[in-house]
Amino acid sequence: MTDLTRRSLVKGGATLGAAAALTGSGLGDWAKAWAQAAPFKAEPKAQLNLMRWKRFVEAEDVQFMKLVAAFEQATGAKITVTNESYDDLQPKASVVANTGQGLDMVWGLYSLPHLFPQKCLDVTDVATYLGKAHGGWAASAEKYGKSGNKWICVPIATTGALINYRISSMEKAGFKEFPKDTAGMLELCKALKKNNTPAGFALGHASGDANGWLHWNLWAFGGNLVDANDKVVINSPETAKALEYCKQLYETFIPGTASWNDSSNNKAFVSGDLHCTNNGISIYVAAKKDRPDIAADMNHAYMPVGPVGKPTELHLSFPILTFNFTKYPNACKAFIAFMLDAANYNPWITAAQGYLSHFLGEYDSNPVWTADPKTTPYRDVSKRTLTPAGLGTLGEKAAAAVADFIVVDMFANYVTGREDLKGAMAGAERQAKRIYR
Amino acid sequence: MVDVASTGMNHRPATGSQRSAWAKLSTSSGWLGFWYMVPAAGILILFLAYPLFLGVWMSFTDTRIGRPGEFVGLENYEWLQDDTVFWLSVFNTLLYTVVASGAKFVIGLYLALLMNHHLPFRSLIRALVLIPFIVPTVLSAIAFWWIFDSQYSIISWSLMKMGLITENINFLGDPNLARACVIFANIWRGVPFIAITLLAGLQTVSPSLYEAATLDGATRWQLFRYVTYPLLTPIIAIVMTFSVLFTFTDFQLIWAMTRGGPVNSTHLMATLSYQRAILSGHLGEGAAIATAMIPFLLAAIMFSWFGLQQRKWQHGGSND
Numbered sequence: 079m080t081d082l083t084r085r086s087l088v089k090g091g092a093t094l095g096a097a098a099a100l101t102g103s104g105l106g107d108w109a110k111a112w113a114q115a116a117p118f119k120a121e122p123k124a125q126l127n128l129m130r131w132k133r134f135v136e137a138e139d140v141q142f143m144k145l146v147a148a149f150e151q152a153t154g155a156k157i158t159v160t161n162e163s164y165d166d167l168q169p170k171a172s173v174v175a176n177t178g179q180g181l182d183m184v185w186g187l188y189s190l191p192h193l194f195p196q197k198c199l200d201v202t203d204v205a206t207y208l209g210k211a212h213g214g215w216a217a218s219a220e221k222y223g224k225s226g227n228k229w230i231c232v233p234i235a236t237t238g239a240l241i242n243y244r245i246s247s248m249e250k251a252g253f254k255e256f257p258k259d260t261a262g263m264l265e266l267c268k269a270l271k272k273n274n275t276p277a278g279f280a281l282g283h284a285s286g287d288a289n290g291w292l293h294w295n296l297w298a299f300g301g302n303l304v305d306a307n308d309k310v311v312i313n314s315p316e317t318a319k320a321l322e323y324c325k326q327l328y329e330t331f332i333p334g335t336a337s338w339n340d341s342s343n344n345k346a347f348v349s350g351d352l353h354c355t356n357n358g359i360s361i362y363v364a365a366k367k368d369r370p371d372i373a374a375d376m377n378h379a380y381m382p383v384g385p386v387g388k389p390t391e392l393h394l395s396f397p398i399l400t401f402n403f404t405k406y407p408n409a410c411k412a413f414i415a416f417m418l419d420a421a422n423y424n425p426w427i428t429a430a431q432g433y434l435s436h437f438l439g440e441y442d443s444n445p446v447w448t449a450d451p452k453t454t455p456y457r458d459v460s461k462r463t464l465t466p467a468g469l470g471t472l473g474e475k476a477a478a479a480v481a482d483f484i485v486v487d488m489f490a491n492y493v494t495g496r497e498d499l500k501g502a503m504a505g506a507e508r509q510a511k512r513i514y515r
Numbered sequence: 516m517v518d519v520a521s522t523g524m525n526h527r528p529a530t531g532s533q534r535s536a537w538a539k540l541s542t543s544s545g546w547l548g549f550w551y552m553v554p555a556a557g558i559l560i561l562f563l564a565y566p567l568f569l570g571v572w573m574s575f576t577d578t579r580i581g582r583p584g585e586f587v588g589l590e591n592y593e594w595l596q597d598d599t600v601f602w603l604s605v606f607n608t609l610l611y612t613v614v615a616s617g618a619k620f621v622i623g624l625y626l627a628l629l630m631n632h633h634l635p636f637r638s639l640i641r642a643l644v645l646i647p648f649i650v651p652t653v654l655s656a657i658a659f660w661w662i663f664d665s666q667y668s669i670i671s672w673s674l675m676k677m678g679l680i681t682e683n684i685n686f687l688g689d690p691n692l693a694r695a696c697v698i699f700a701n702i703w704r705g706v707p708f709i710a711i712t713l714l715a716g717l718q719t720v721s722p723s724l725y726e727a728a729t730l731d732g733a734t735r736w737q738l739f740r741y742v743t744y745p746l747l748t749p750i751i752a753i754v755m756t757f758s759v760l761f762t763f764t765d766f767q768l769i770w771a772m773t774r775g776g777p778v779n780s781t782h783l784m785a786t787l788s789y790q791r792a793i794l795s796g797h798l799g800e801g802a803a804i805a806t807a808m809i810p811f812l813l814a815a816i817m818f819s820w821f822g823l824q825q826r827k828w829q830h831g832g833s834n835d
Contacts, residue, residue, distance in 0.1 A: 172580045172581075172793055193795075194579075194581030196582060281777070282773075283774045333683055334664075336685075336689075336777035337685075337686075338665070338688075339774070345666070345667070351666055478796050478797065479795075482795040487600075487778065494690070494777060494778050496690065505599055509598075509600070512598075
């Protein structure tokens with residue numbers, strides 16, 4: 079793995095210097111030199127507790143722990159890493175934020191830091207430094223990172239929520255390439271159902287998958303939870319159109335999607351029962367290992383464009399936050415800068431095989447995005463993604479609305495027939511108004 | 516006690532009035548008893564009363580995670596009043612509690628009566644019955660989650676192999692089926708507790724009462740109705756109180772199996788409270804939902820306590 083990483087690094091060209099340092103005397107010495115030169119100096123004998131989301135791609139985690147070890151060696155700091163599943167991460171982080179002890183840093187999902195911005199350390203200096211050093215931040219990074227004028231977290235990477243489809247099933251349904259608009263996608267899903275090779279998208283409380291595609295669906299038809307002034311505007315004709323579309327789509331799905339969590343579609347796709355869904359690249363990575371036949375017969379595509387005429391994707395971003403009650407703020411800042419430094423970040427996203435997409439311009443040239451054309455769509459997800467706040471401000475309220483599954487429940491209520499169109503929208507409107515009061 | 520005190524007085528008549536307050540206190544049994552109680556009371560206050568009052572207080576504030584709230588009076592409750600998801604969770608909780616507790620009682624009593632007979636391998640069977648109770652809730656919930664999976668359910672698979680159905684049963688994706696599934700899992704888990712406790716109660720019933728009733732010509736049903744059941748009521752009252760409390764406040768099973776889904780049809784008040792308070796950060800509103808459970812719980816306790824325990828001798832009177 080390491081050899082491959084180094085070789086691809088050299089191929090990458092952009093990081094020749096760092097790569098030479100790596101191949102010369104190993105990551106440790108390079109890290110020491112980095113620690114001496116970096117603008118953020120870790121406190122002596124710093125002890126950090128970091129919680130991160132539990133990996134979906136094993137090699138990514140292995141490379142991350144290497145990076146942690148190199149940082150420890152270089153600075154004398156000790157980092158204790160704990161892993162929690164997507165769903166358990168946020169409650170644990172919230173409890174720590176409330177009690178003021180237990181963790182120094184959390185590498186979490188979506189808008190987590192915005193649930194308690196007043197507990198986050200101001201990391202504007204690190205973010206500015208990184209932006210300057212590595213080719214600038216994608217526009218979404220500023221939205222994710224900033225609360226008001228200061229950065230309360232640093233967006234590390236995004237995992238793209240893109241269409242995963244089986245090539246042969248799509249062709250059998252009469253399509254040469256994956257449809258680029260919502261109408262085409264509906265036709266495809268209808269044909270897939272007819273051929274008994276159904277599509278399926280999560281409608282349960284799946285933080286990543288369900289939020290991802292249902293926000294896309296809402297926005298693709300011009301619906302929005304709130305407008306630019308954070309006024310609740312969900313009860314609208316556009317939302318109604320989005321709901322109608324979703325219902326038609328839902329009728330073509332494999333049964334059971336209302337109960338799906340984030341791992342359900344992975345399971346169903348890799349076992350060959352599901353032929354089209356939205357997901358990160360983890361299905362492809364798992365299939366390459368366990369089901370090469372499926373890996374060869376699958377590909378990825380951007381989410382189709384709806385009547386609004388422009389992409390409306392929501393991808394799952396991973397920002398890292400530092401609590402302001404940490405005893406070692408500089409060590410935390412140094413670690414963030416260390417993670418995103420080319421010599422660490424390049425091998426890391428290479429190991430992630432497309433699961434982690436960068437926010438910093440410099441990493442466009444990482445060979446992981448071109449070595450396998452099937453990963454290329456994931457390269458630009460950080461640039462394409464909107465934030466869960468939609469048109470509104472990404473802050474406590476938007477974070478609460480996502481965490482309470484307002485949009486997901488509205489769609490699920492309507493398409494499963496539990497509520498009519500008006501009832502579903504009114505319910506979401508009331509819940510949203512409660513949060514955005 | 517009186518004797519000891521009076522002999523003391525006889526030997527040292529002068530000391531009685533001269534004893535210091537401390538000396539009086541140190542020999543006072545009431546005072547001593549108070550000190551023996553302090554640790555237990557401290558633990559109860561610290562871990563039960565304080566969180567309870569804090570929760571109730573929080574429900575009158577707009578506390579969010581990481582930020583202390585301000586007093587907002589009944590606002591949280593006013594919002595809940597016309598919150599359809601909240602009322603759905605109240606309905607779900609009542610349905611869940613009534614159906615699951617009822618079924619657990621009937622099955623538990625049946626099993627207890629069965630195990631009270633002279634069965635072969637009786638102790639082995641008793642041990643087996645306890646298994647669902649011993650398995651950690653989360654483990655059994657995950658097992659049930661797999662059993663009821665929409666695509667890979669063993670039940671759907673078997674029925675399909677037998678040719679009885681043509682497509683997977685949508686266990687956790689259909690609202691009513693999902694409710695049935697979580698109730699089933701709760702019953703499976705709760706029956707042993709009731710069965711074993713009732714069995715213990717059954718074994719305290721003196722065989723001579725049955726003999727006497729049989730001599731009077733009682734049928735099997737009359738034996739149960741007029742001998743077993745009345746003698747069992749105190750145990751039933753306690754066991755059902757606990758059962759209703761556990762069921763009403765259930766969280767783990769739901770959270771591991773459905774997270775309240777599909778479309779909130781299995782959200783209980785406990786899971787909704789958690790979702791609102793911890794996941795979306797509205798501690799005040801979550802606390803209000805949790806506090807709203809208290810009247811229901813009190814009503815349940817009152818019912819089992821006074822409804823099922825009305826016999827006078829249980830309150831120290833004579834039975835007539």
